[in-house]
Amino acid sequence: MNIAKVVVDVPASQTNRLFDYKVPAELVGTIRPGMRVIVPFGPRKIMGFVLLLSDRSEFDRLKEIIDVMDVIPVLTDELLKLGKWISEKTLSFYISAYQAMLPQVLKAKYKKELQRQVDGDLPFGLEEIFAHRDVIPYEEFIERQGSIKSLQKAIQEGLVEVTYLVKSRETKKLETYIDKHKEAIEIEEIIADLPAQATKQKEILTYMAEVDEPVRQKKLLSLLHTTRAALKPLIDRGILREHKQEVYRNPYKEENYPRTEALTLTEEQAAAIDPIFDRVEHGRHDVFLLHGVTGSGKTEVYLQSIQAVINNGQEAIVLVPEIALTPQMVQRFKGRFGSNVAVLHSALSAGEKFDEWRKIQRKEVQVVVGARSAIFAPFENLGIIIIDEEHETSYKQEDHPRYHARDVAIFRGEHHACPVILGSATPMLETYARAEKGVYQLLTLSKRMNEASMPEVELVDMRSELHAGNRSMFSRQLKEAIEERLARNEQIVLFLNRRGYSTFVMCRDCGHVIECPHCDIALTYHRKNERLKCHYCSHEDKMPNQCPACESETIRYFGTGTQKVEESLTELIPQARVVRMDVDTTRKKGSHETLLNKFADKQADILLGTQMIAKGLDFANVTLVGVLAADSLLHLPDFRAAEKTFQLLTQVSGRAGRHTLPGEVVIQTYTPEHYSVQMASKYDYTSFYRKEMEMRRTFHYPPYFFLALITVSHPNQAKVIEVSKKITMLLNNQLSRQASILGPTPSPLTRIKDRYRYQSMIKYKNEPNLSKSIKKIMAMFEDETKQNELLISVDMQPYQLM
Numbered sequence: 001m002n003i004a005k006v007v008v009d010v011p012a013s014q015t016n017r018l019f020d021y022k023v024p025a026e027l028v029g030t031i032r033p034g035m036r037v038i039v040p041f042g043p044r045k046i047m048g049f050v051l052l053l054s055d056r057s058e059f060d061r062l063k064e065i066i067d068v069m070d071v072i073p074v075l076t077d078e079l080l081k082l083g084k085w086i087s088e089k090t091l092s093f094y095i096s097a098y099q100a101m102l103p104q105v106l107k108a109k110y111k112k113e114l115q116r117q118v119d120g121d122l123p124f125g126l127e128e129i130f131a132h133r134d135v136i137p138y139e140e141f142i143e144r145q146g147s148i149k150s151l152q153k154a155i156q157e158g159l160v161e162v163t164y165l166v167k168s169r170e171t172k173k174l175e176t177y178i179d180k181h182k183e184a185i186e187i188e189e190i191i192a193d194l195p196a197q198a199t200k201q202k203e204i205l206t207y208m209a210e211v212d213e214p215v216r217q218k219k220l221l222s223l224l225h226t227t228r229a230a231l232k233p234l235i236d237r238g239i240l241r242e243h244k245q246e247v248y249r250n251p252y253k254e255e256n257y258p259r260t261e262a263l264t265l266t267e268e269q270a271a272a273i274d275p276i277f278d279r280v281e282h283g284r285h286d287v288f289l290l291h292g293v294t295g296s297g298k299t300e301v302y303l304q305s306i307q308a309v310i311n312n313g314q315e316a317i318v319l320v321p322e323i324a325l326t327p328q329m330v331q332r333f334k335g336r337f338g339s340n341v342a343v344l345h346s347a348l349s350a351g352e353k354f355d356e357w358r359k360i361q362r363k364e365v366q367v368v369v370g371a372r373s374a375i376f377a378p379f380e381n382l383g384i385i386i387i388d389e390e391h392e393t394s395y396k397q398e399d400h401p402r403y404h405a406r407d408v409a410i411f412r413g414e415h416h417a418c419p420v421i422l423g424s425a426t427p428m429l430e431t432y433a434r435a436e437k438g439v440y441q442l443l444t445l446s447k448r449m450n451e452a453s454m455p456e457v458e459l460v461d462m463r464s465e466l467h468a469g470n471r472s473m474f475s476r477q478l479k480e481a482i483e484e485r486l487a488r489n490e491q492i493v494l495f496l497n498r499r500g501y502s503t504f505v506m507c508r509d510c511g512h513v514i515e516c517p518h519c520d521i522a523l524t525y526h527r528k529n530e531r532l533k534c535h536y537c538s539h540e541d542k543m544p545n546q547c548p549a550c551e552s553e554t555i556r557y558f559g560t561g562t563q564k565v566e567e568s569l570t571e572l573i574p575q576a577r578v579v580r581m582d583v584d585t586t587r588k589k590g591s592h593e594t595l596l597n598k599f600a601d602k603q604a605d606i607l608l609g610t611q612m613i614a615k616g617l618d619f620a621n622v623t624l625v626g627v628l629a630a631d632s633l634l635h636l637p638d639f640r641a642a643e644k645t646f647q648l649l650t651q652v653s654g655r656a657g658r659h660t661l662p663g664e665v666v667i668q669t670y671t672p673e674h675y676s677v678q679m680a681s682k683y684d685y686t687s688f689y690r691k692e693m694e695m696r697r698t699f700h701y702p703p704y705f706f707l708a709l710i711t712v713s714h715p716n717q718a719k720v721i722e723v724s725k726k727i728t729m730l731l732n733n734q735l736s737r738q739a740s741i742l743g744p745t746p747s748p749l750t751r752i753k754d755r756y757r758y759q760s761m762i763k764y765k766n767e768p769n770l771s772k773s774i775k776k777i778m779a780m781f782e783d784e785t786k787q788n789e790l791l792i793s794v795d796m797q798p799y800q801l802m
């Protein structure tokens with residue numbers, strides 16, 4: 001087995017295959033599939049993943065692997081298979097799929113260096129840059145504006161050589177530990193001999209004489225209230241010794257999570273968990289949809305299912321949407337399973353993520369709770385996979401590889417013969433349809449804990465508020481309801497949908513809206529530094545004093561940001577204490593937690609926020625939920641707009657009255673008659689499902705049809721149109737008559753970063769050759785996409801239609 005088949009770190013279609021390399025004699029037996037290796041590739045050295053070992057190759061002159069980067073494989077056999085499957089399903093490169101499965105720090109870092117090949121001075125001003133060093137980074141040469149011509153000459157003459165380095169970014173955190181270097185008895189003699197005034201040294205030695213294990217220096221010093229100065233002489237004299245030892249960067253200190261015990265399940269919970277227990281016990285794969293209203297105790301079902309898996313000696317993956325991975329959520333898992341849990345969260349530093357990942361790789365934990373990419377946790381004995389809030393679109397990666405975590409979960413569930421649980425109060429239409437057809441098993445929790453009823457919802461028509469002369473963003477009903485709660489010392493959650501409600505700047509005279517000069521979108525006003533920013537590119541501008549179109553001075557910012565809501569709220573109800581939670585107030589690490597704690601400790605009456613407060617929160621004292629503008633999502637150019645609105649309204653409403661106090665919800669809207677607003681206000685998922693299914697059937701959308709979205713972009717609009725048309729024509733020739741292609745039309749966001757964007761949407765029922773056809777078409781444009789600025793992107797399961 002001295003031939004390795006390697007996927008190399010060059011994401012391009014010509015290199016999207018296996019390359020054969022010879023395993024050098026000294027590495028035979030060391031190199032295994034799933035390891036990262038360094039291989040020569042053209043003039044460079046690059047990283048690659050070993051997929052297979054073999055005895056033979058079709059080629060006879062093979063290059064040798066230069067080095068191996070791992071001691072144990074970073075990808076298991078299962079993950080190697082999975083990566084292949086993902087790249088085929090999503091039409092992405094193998095290398096992108098494998099890299100998506102690993103922590104960022106395991107991506108290779110490339111460095112180019114210049115190496116002196118002669119003893120004497122270098123000519124042509126090169127020596128000035130080298131400054132008598134043997135090796136310098138190539139960037140330094142560029143930074144100091146060295147002459148490329150003279151460098152080329154020096155290389156030709158053999159004076160300098162270019163070398164490429166491949167490095168891993170991984171770092172390990174080391175801490176100093178102190179240990180005895182002499183027997184305890186000897187140390188006691190030394191203590192007796194120490195002069196009387198060396199009290200600190202005596203204390204240190206007395207302490208060390210009594211412990212059996214090395215002690216962390218930091219801990220030792222703080223325990224004895226002393227400094228390194230007292231310790232150092234003892235090390236110098238050889239009585240104690242120090243060494244560096246690897247420690248995990250642990251962002252979640254176990255002692256902060258009080259332990260919880262399993263609750264006695266309600267009848268409904270018990271009925272739902274039984275079939276799960278059965279699959280765990282018999283090692284059988286099945287996909288369950290756990291459809292449970294908000295506050296019905298889905299999390300407890302997850303926790304007890306996981307306990308059964310742990311008892312079975314197996315492992316569990318729990319996915320939570322990024323935005324719902326709140327301290328409260330982590331608390332629930334750490335509280336039940338303590339240090340047996342790894343948490344993968346985007347707010348962790350790259351190093352912390354790597355450490356959590358290694359706990360999984362080394363089988364030091366049996367449970368991982370994390371956002372989308374945690375689905376790739378390198379467990380080898382999976383007993384269950386749980387996806388909470390399965391309807392969330394953040395489970396779809398919007399970048400290569402465009403995979404959906406649900407598909408990956410089912411792949412892994414089949415491989416490990418274990419159950420997959422999809423949980424939600426508002427399942428995605430596609431998921432519920434599969435449960436209806438019996439592809440998934442439906443489990444239902446129809447009641448809240450303690451039979452508490454769902455909070456009463458009141459719809460307020462904002463148009464009539466306006467007619468009644470109320471121009472504020474708070475209706476009279478909502479204002480009154482807030483004041484009532486304040487008087488009773490109860491708490492309030494106010495929700496503002498961020499999307500579509502950023503603050504834009506408009507001229508009151510002529511209606512001119514200030515847009516980004518590079519993108520097709522209004523700039524957002526940031527009050528803090530009086531600047532306008534683009535959310536797509538990084539364009540920034542000062543807030544103008546005059547309208548650029550008509551020079552009128554009545555230019556103002558419009559729309560409703562959370563900041564503005566907070567201001568008018570304190571104006572309207574000055575006694576209210578408000579905690580605002582949005583991207584701006586939660587940027588700092590730990591601020592999320594601080595704000596929520598403040599609310600939990602009742603140091604505030606109102607929690608005002610965006611999407612990030614819509615789910616997962618469980619506060620007993622919250623009795624009122626207000627939704628400021630229900631329809632902001634409704635008018636997005638997206639066939640899922642009604643579904644997303646229904647889901648969001650249901651989730652937000654679910655934050656009220658979760659415990660003993662009854663809850664109330666006030667939803668402000670400009671379209672109270674819309675079916676998704678109507679049915680959300682009655683918590684009527686089934687009617688919504690039926691109605692929405694009808695719409696989808698009529699308009700040929702999922703789950704009746706599959707979609708694929710092709711987006712073409714280029715700085716030149718004519719070019720984009722030409723290419724889009726050609727692609728559409730080529731596709732039309734290859735698809736069956738059942739399929740249809742919409743477009744090409746300008747994308748809803750027609751220009752981003754100075755690039756025009758057009759899209760074609762394919763709707764189809766059964767096109768076994770679709771992937772192949774698209775690949776073929778992409779290949780036809782390959783030269784142009786490489787040389788030119790043409791970009792063609794394909795999404796085989798689009799969720800973002802912008």
Ligand SMILES: Nc1ncnc2c1ncn2[C@@H]1O[C@H](COP(=O)(O)OP(=O)(O)OP(=O)(O)O)[C@@H](O)[C@H]1O
Nearest residue numbers: 263264265266294295296297298299300449616654
């Ligand atoms: N069997 C039980 N006995 C007593 N209390 C329970 C039980 N199961 C769950 N609870 C409590 O009920 C509350 C709501 O449960 P949980 O948060 O798990 O609901 P959920 O279905 O996950 O809700 P959501 O979808 O809104 O997040 C929690 O405070 C939880 O501790």
Ligand SMILES: [Zn+2]
Nearest residue numbers: 507510547550
């Ligand atoms: Zn104007």
Ligand SMILES: [Zn+2]
Nearest residue numbers: 516519534537
């Ligand atoms: Zn822009």
